[in-house]
Amino acid sequence: MAAHLSYGRVNLNILREVARKDLREFLDKCAGSKAIVWDEYLTGPFGLIAQYSLLKEHEVEKMFTLKSGRVPPADVKNIIFFVRPRLELMDIIAENVFRSVFVSRFQAPQFLTIFSPSFLLQECYLENDQTSLYHTAKGLINLQALYGTIPQIYGKGECARHVANMMLRMKREFAGSQNQILPVFDTLLLLDRNVDLLTPLATQLTYEGLIDEIYGITNGYVKLPPEKFAQKKQGEASKDLPTEPKKLQLNSAEELYAEIRDKNFNAVGAALSKKAKIISAAFEGRHNAKTVGEIKQFVSQLPHMQAARSSLANHTSIAELIKDITTSEAFFDNLTVEQEFMTGVETDKVNPYIEDCIAQKDPLIKILRLVCMQSVCNNGLKQKVFDYYKREILQTYGYEHILTLNNLEKASLLKPQTSSRNNYPTIRKTLKLWLEDANEQNPNDISYVYSGYAPLSVRLTQVLARPGWRSIEEVLKMLPGPHFEERQQLPAGLHKKRQQGENRTTLVFFLGGVTYAEIAALRFLSQMEDSGMEYIIATTKLLNGTTWIKSLMDRPESQIS
Numbered sequence: 001m002a003a004h005l006s007y008g009r010v011n012l013n014i015l016r017e018v019a020r021k022d023l024r025e026f027l028d029k030c031a032g033s034k035a036i037v038w039d040e041y042l043t044g045p046f047g048l049i050a051q052y053s054l055l056k057e058h059e060v061e062k063m064f065t066l067k068s069g070r071v072p073p074a075d076v077k078n079i080i081f082f083v084r085p086r087l088e089l090m091d092i093i094a095e096n097v098f099r100s101v102f103v104s105r106f107q108a109p110q111f112l113t114i115f116s117p118s119f120l121l122q123e124c125y126l127e128n129d130q131t132s133l134y135h136t137a138k139g140l141i142n143l144q145a146l147y148g149t150i151p152q153i154y155g156k157g158e159c160a161r162h163v164a165n166m167m168l169r170m171k172r173e174f175a176g177s178q179n180q181i182l183p184v185f186d187t188l189l190l191l192d193r194n195v196d197l198l199t200p201l202a203t204q205l206t207y208e209g210l211i212d213e214i215y216g217i218t219n220g221y222v223k224l225p226p227e228k229f230a231q232k233k234q235g236e237a238s239k240d241l242p243t244e245p246k247k248l249q250l251n252s253a254e255e256l257y258a259e260i261r262d263k264n265f266n267a268v269g270a271a272l273s274k275k276a277k278i279i280s281a282a283f284e285g286r287h288n289a290k291t292v293g294e295i296k297q298f299v300s301q302l303p304h305m306q307a308a309r310s311s312l313a314n315h316t317s318i319a320e321l322i323k324d325i326t327t328s329e330a331f332f333d334n335l336t337v338e339q340e341f342m343t344g345v346e347t348d349k350v351n352p353y354i355e356d357c358i359a360q361k362d363p364l365i366k367i368l369r370l371v372c373m374q375s376v377c378n379n380g381l382k383q384k385v386f387d388y389y390k391r392e393i394l395q396t397y398g399y400e401h402i403l404t405l406n407n408l409e410k411a412s413l414l415k416p417q418t419s420s421r422n423n424y425p426t427i428r429k430t431l432k433l434w435l436e437d438a439n440e441q442n443p444n445d446i447s448y449v450y451s452g453y454a455p456l457s458v459r460l461t462q463v464l465a466r467p468g469w470r471s472i473e474e475v476l477k478m479l480p481g482p483h484f485e486e487r488q489q490l491p492a493g494l495h496k497k498r499q500q501g502e503n504r505t506t507l508v509f510f511l512g513g514v515t516y517a518e519i520a521a522l523r524f525l526s527q528m529e530d531s532g533m534e535y536i537i538a539t540t541k542l543l544n545g546t547t548w549i550k551s552l553m554d555r556p557e558s559q560i561s
Contacts, residue, residue: 009505010184010536014146019049027058032077035062037096039083044219046082071096124159124512125194125411126552133159136511136540137166140188141174143507143538148183149488150507154464157192157481159511164190164486171488182494185536186504189461193512195479196456197413201373201545202338204517205451207268208261210322211250212516212544223247228317248314256311262520264440264448265326268319272312279308334366338373342453343434344425347378350385355392364397368404369545372413377424380417403554411552412480423478430475431459446521458521461508465525465533503534513543 023046027034036055038046043065055063062074066083069092083089123129140163144150149171155164193200204213215222223245230242252258260271282305289295325331337353340346354370371389375381381389390405408414428434433454435447446462447454463472469483476483508522514537522535543551 009503009534010147012536015143016049018142018146020054023050024054024058027055027060030078030080032059033075034058034060034078034080035064035071035074035076036060037064037066037071037079037081039081039086039089040065041084042082044221048219066092068092126407130162132540133162133511134166136509137163137170140167140509141170144171145179146181147185148179148181148494149490150185150188151183151488151490152187153190153486153488154187154469154484155190155486156460156476156479156483157190157195157511159192159194159481160190161482161484163509163511164484168486168488180491180494183490184505185507187506189464189506189508191457191460191508191510192481193510194412195460195481197376198342198373199453199455199457199518200513200515200543200548201369201376201413202342202450202453203335204449204515204544205264205266206261206449206517206520207263207265207319207322208250208520209449209515209517209544210265210326211318212542213546214322214325216547217250217516217542220251221247221249224318224321228321229314248318254311256308256315260315261516262449262523264443264451265319265322266440266451269323270441272316272319275308275312276316279305279312283309334370337370339452341370341373341377342428344377344428347374348382348385350388354389358392358396361396364393364401365546365549367393367397368408368414368549372408372549375414378417379419379422379424380415383416386414386416401554404552407552407554408549413552427456427475427478430472431456431463433459443524446524449517449521449524455515455518455521457510457514458518458525461506461522461535462525465504465506465531503532505534505536507536507538510537510539513541513548514539515544516542 052060052063061076064071064074066081066089071079081093083093123132153164155161204210208217211217211222215224224247226242226244226246229246250257250261252261256275259275260268263271282301289298333353337351351370351374354367354374357367357370371381371393375386380386393405394402405414431454433447433456435445435452435454438445438447438452440448440451445454446458449455460469463469469476510518519537522537525531526534
């Protein structure tokens with residue numbers, strides 16, 4: 001299932017196996033039959049480490065989804081709740097535990113609640129709750145127990161500084177139990193999401209990024225409209241075609257997906273066409289098979305060839321779905337405004353396109369993404385522009401959204417200008433964040449992932465490797481939060497002797513989330529011949545502009561979301 005995790009220089013399958021081991025050990029501590037009640041948002045993540053067959057081996061007889069009302073009766077000794085630490089979920093759990101104990105005091109099963117920590121943007125930036133930062137630091141300690149101590153640590157941002165401090169303190173407290181593992185990672189880079197607020201707001205233009213923007217990728221799966229995937233037989237009525245969304249798994253175990261996932265979408269068509277010719281030629285090879293040995297060899301290759309043809313059909317259908325959207329006038333107009341903001345065109349006045357979108361009552365999240373992008377690119381909006389947007393949004397979409405606007409302001413995404421100085425043009429120019437005529441087909445720079453815009457977060461990562469952050473000291477001071485460097489002492493005898501031409505390995509940890517386009521840009525840097533660096537990406541969340549804005553929108557507490 002996860003063989004692709006074992007590929008490459010860092011065997012990431014170790015993490016999965018450790019998580020499976022921990023889950024098995026926990027289940028075995030609850031002796032006897034079990035029922036698991038899942039917070040529905042956790043079934044996907046847990047599904048990445050354990051299938052139902054594993055749970056069944058450890059006496060899990062039933063599973064339910066946690067919903068308002070009572071959990072269905074289960075004749076088991078233990079009922080285990082796997083949930084996020086959310087107040088509204090606690091009320092449902094309390095109701096179930098109280099009812100069971102009250103109704104059958106002497107035969108009630110044992111209840112156990114497991115909280116799954118989550119890094120929520122609103123926790124750190126809106127509520128000033130650092131619990132999730134502690135879990136991140138603890139996770140990094142556990143990671144180093146498996147892959148060795150990381151000697152060099154760099155970071156940028158307030159949350160990054162807190163995580164580094166907590167991690168180093170934990171390391172000192174357990175100094176006597178240092179592992180004797182040769183370090184896999186040379187460097188750890190901790191990056192706050194709020195150091196680069198612009199990148200997630202922009203529309204991703206890689207194949208994988210657009211799938212996420214348009215349909216959403218959840219735990220490695222995407223749900224797509226079924227029409228493009230239905231194989232309609234002759235004479236079959238359209239009403240007999242499937243109506244359920246087509247669910248596809250997306251990961252690098254699929255050869256074609258691994259090949260095209262990070263390409264700019266404008267380069268995907270040519271890649272699919274080339275693959276189609278290769279597969280067609282492979283099937284034609286059956287006519288050249290004359291001897292028994294040749295026929296046997298062709299038959300042995302047939303399952304792989306059929307899987308490749310099925311994969312090609314799926315991704316051709318996905319590409320057609322995406323193309324229908326990316327060639328629309330609405331998509332082009334939206335992208336044009338985004339690129340104008342990123343290049344500093346008229347960011348200091350009310351934008352006519354945003355005005356029109358509000359007048360037509362386009363989706364609120366679309367409006368908020370654009371307004372926030374304008375604010376970020378202008379270091380805040382002029383007071384009269386800020387007040388105008390705020391008034392128009394509240395009058396058009398409802399005054400209940402005033403709390404959402406307040407949250408966006410707290411997160412520094414949407415704010416009035418407090419200084420006449422706008423640092424973004426200086427940052428853009430110094431770090432070369434915008435390249436005219438970016439090469440989308442055969443890229444030579446990370447800017448291809450946004451067709452011209454180079455993600456600030458990835459550019460910082462690139463500069464750190466060469467020539468180093470000292471060369472951009474003034475720019476770093478313009479970005480939010482401190483930047484720092486720490487070193488961890490390695491146990492004696494564990495200093496790595498590097499072979500000639502051997503790449504260094506950097507773990508880039510995004511605190512607050514990362515986009516698929518940023519991941520594609522980091523993979524691109526790893527593949528550059530002269531980079532001398534391999535990047536492994538860790539994050540607290542995968543996000544895009546829509547999911548990011550949604551996470552900061554105010555919701556009534558009664559909703560489970």
